[in-house]
Amino acid sequence: MVEVGEKMLKHCNGHPLAIVEEFWQQREQWRNSKMFVTIFNPIYKAMDYIVLALSYYEFSYHLKASFVVLGYFPEDFEILLERLYYLWITKGITERGGKRSLEDIAKVYLNGLVHKGMVQVVSRDVMGNIKMCELHDLMRDKCLQITKDENFLLTIVYARNHELQQQHPSSCILDDRIRHLPVYVGDSVQELESIANSTKLPHLKSLLLFPSGKVSYYHSRGDIPQSLELLRILDFTGFSYVRLSSSIMTLIYLRYISLRSARITELPSEIGNLRSLLI
Template sequence: MNMQWVVDEDLHRIGKEMVQKCDGLPLAIVVLVGLLSKKRPNEGHEVYASVWRFLKDDYIHISTVFYLSFNELHHELKLCFLYLSVFPEDYEIDVEKLIHLLVAEGFIQEDGEMMMEDVARHYMEELIDRRLVEAVRRARGKVVFCRIHYLLRDVAIKKAKEINFVNVVYNEHHSSTTCRREVVHHLMDNNYLCDRRVNKRMRSFLFIGEQKRMLGSYVKTTNLKLKLLRVLNLRGLLFDCEGYIPFMSLPDVICELIHLRYLGVADTGLRHLPSLISNLQFLQTLDASGNRFEGMTDLRRLTSLRHLMGRLLIGDAVNLQTLRCISSYSSSKLQHKSFKNLRDLEIYDSGYVELRRVRLDLSSFSILKNLPALTLESTDLQNIIRSSCVPHGCVLSQS
């Protein structure tokens, strides 16, 4: 069967004119293509007219194309795009972590049978289709890492400032007293962490950047008395609690942040989570990876928990979707039927860490119908598997 493409000569002409007006700037052309890809053929003239109204020096600037594309986004999608401005320039963004943050911020609502995480991933795919975001790496058909071009990031930051969406702090010690989100990049000293003013209206407080740049940095727990906080990410920092650095237990002041949805305390040198953590009844994501906890912490009262990363003990959690860094011993104690929504499971060999090896019967995971991937962390995979019958549709990988 021969396929014949019918080309609208008029659209072809105005398309060439718009590309020429981009003055060879690839990014402007790419975003323009993303904008036109969402239009029906008869709507191309509207884009042409809009572009021509905003010509600067007889050229199409990236800011012009951006605002035309941005203004067509629905409200939630605009928030998702503006949120990308919290990340440093040229930063490879972990899409899964980004999704957890977007959900915790309250930007995402369930849509029918689609979970909030699925809705957020759909939004990210749409931003990629519109060429506003670049997919850096994909795995199993999903975007794993993405990035925003520095020019688009610049205009996103400008737009975010206009609506007081986020306050980004570099090495200057300028903490906003009105903005509800504050982000710190590449901190080089502790002055900001210790001397910052407390903004009681703050909803989100994040440290984002290369961990090695933050090595040895610490935060005074007295600066964390932010009662309305929903999102707190302190990855790679140490806690200064009444002069004790590092403070190896999660400070009680964090356990009093009862509105928290996201808590990131990975690589903070923690050894213990106090029982007071059960106060965080709305907590959806707990990232405590990279810490060596002494004993096990019972998190069974955290019934809203959806994503858990860290060597911790979890009870029955029907909402849990992500469970990483759980030992083979702890895994053997779980009632798998209580984890029906689990989508990501990572188990490490407790024989090397806790000196009590337990062999796994992989067929027991068959009840987890939504589990597409199971990761086993072991140097001796054969010795921890009692049955190699992998559940149907589940991919087994070794790390």
């Protein structure tokens, strides 16, 4: 190694910075080399994961909780900040401090995650405020691992594309300890009905439905089962049409229902009587 170092110094006229510059100019060739791909790349990824794990466990409670919620969203999903803030607020993660609003506190949490490199900024508004963000794949893997270890979150994916994991209600094991359930919908509304009518989720508090391009209409045909009575978050963001039956009135703990971008074909007039609902 000493001999190699001396040769490098001689080649670069004894200037260490020139060595760095020389390496930087050849970095793509190095990264594409067989040695890097087979040996160093896996090591770097493992080191990144270790650093990420260590940094997560040093977070405050509020930052940990804020970070985990990001795992609800699909891979490479661009998250609208307003939607994320409402989820944090509804879950009680943000705490009012002094004269600052809950949304201001949520912005502080987000900036903390961005500063620590846990969240990537996708776009900003004209004032420079973050408008949309996303999780790096490695960060999302960590999110899902945390929630899996704590029986906190179960993600169900429906799709005909075999590159995606396929799970169907008939074969999917719904652990009754699961508290948060994002459903990535394929091309069948019946899939949604199978989840909505599940009687195995007595502790479920969050149900988020992410439609594909083929599914844009949600119609609640039956009554919402009593097993979902603890539900606090119901998110239909992205659906073109949403029709809900009066059985939604049984969700007395419901605090947040998102119908962003949806044309509501039917909504019970009594929905305003849900005392916990945040308007």
